[in-house]
Amino acid sequence: MAGQIMDFNGIVMMQKNYRERDLLVKFFTMEAGKRMFFIRGAKKRGFKMTADLLPFTYGTYVGDLRDPGLSYINAVKETAHFQNISEDIEKNAYATYIMSLLDRAIPDNELLGSWYNRLYHGLLAIDQGLDAGIVANIFEVQLLELFGVAPNLRNCVICGRTDLPFDYSESYGGLLCQNHWHMDPNRLKLDQRTIFYLRQFSAVDLTKLSSIKVHPETKHHLRLALDMIYSDTVGVYPRSKRFIDQMNKWSDKLPHPTDDKN
Ligand SMILES: [Zn+2]
Structure with missing residues (x-):
């Protein structure tokens, strides 16, 4: 052409x-x-x-x-x-990671469809101060479909129930209700808050993000859950993600401000 x-x-x-x-x-x-x-x-x-x-x-x-x-x-x-993304090492890392995931998920020259606007608004949200790690989580959940995983996060993949506690099963590709937990001994054993956010993230409109507040402990659980899903079922680990993992390790090792009694 x-x-x-x-x-x-x-x-x-x-x-x-x-x-x-x-x-x-x-x-x-x-x-x-x-x-x-x-x-x-x-x-x-x-x-x-x-x-x-x-x-x-x-x-x-x-x-x-x-x-x-x-x-x-x-x-x-x-x-x-996006000035703040350029100037802040953490925002920069997550924004770079989101772009490299999207780069891996869609072949060159193929139309991006709604992903162009989702990317623009996701970067804008990070630039305006929304939690970059959570914005990245939303992309990770929504991009699963492009990576061919498309997990069912609406209801139990076996019986369709929505009223019992859920867990995530990689082998069934989605949620199992408590009645069907026995079907996958390797289910991820996620807590209900983590499940709640995974379900929210799969449905949230990235072009309309306004505020997101997630408890630090739940943030940590979401990170672990998505790392497992990505490493077991997607197999994509961009260099920018390696950097984020390093960055999080360093910040875990830094003394907490409240630990310092001097
Ligand atoms: Zn069920």
């Missing part, structure tokens, strides 16, 4: 050096899925689009979109930047 010159809405995912003076910049685009752009002369002094191509920038661009092959950007119409 030949190139098509068009306006497009994009969110910059990442950039990498290419040859001496050029850059490759990967975008999530609303109109054409994930695209890799070749930016000639991006590292020359006086290059005009530097700020428009930084990670966590979004806006409207004019480009020559090619499939297959690299695409080109002809002009920038209007851009803005």
Whole structure:
């Protein structure tokens, strides 16, 4: 297919050096899925689009979109930047992780559908101060479907009941009510709060997030549960997630402010 010159809405995912003076910049685009752009002369002094191509920038661009092959950007119409994400190491880590999950879940050049807006609003929520770890959890739950897991989090996968305590079964791909716990000895043995949030996260509209408050202990349980589900049934572990795990280990080891009596 030949190139098509068009306006497009994009969110910059990442950039990498290419040859001496050029850059490759990967975008999530609303109109054409994930695209890799070749930016000639991006590292020359006086290059005009530097700020428009930084990670966590979004806006409207004019480009020559090619499939297959690299695409080109002809002009920038209007851009803005998720400033707080860029400046905060934790927000940055979770935002990067969300983008790398979405990158793995959807092949290049395939339309993103509702995921473009979900990504934009999820990043906006993190930028505006919502709990980045929880926003990432919501993406993890909702992305399971794209990874081919699509767990049933509505009701018991065996009998359909919704009024008994639930647990999560990886082998049955969803919830088991208490009457059917015996069917999976390897069920995850999650507490009811964790189950409650997993169910909420699967249904919440990412474009309408306003506030989320989750108790720290439940946050920890959600992290463990989703780590298990991802490692056992998805098998995707991006480098950005490795960094988050390291970061959480360091912060566990730091002395707690209230421990310091001096
Ligand atoms: Zn049941």
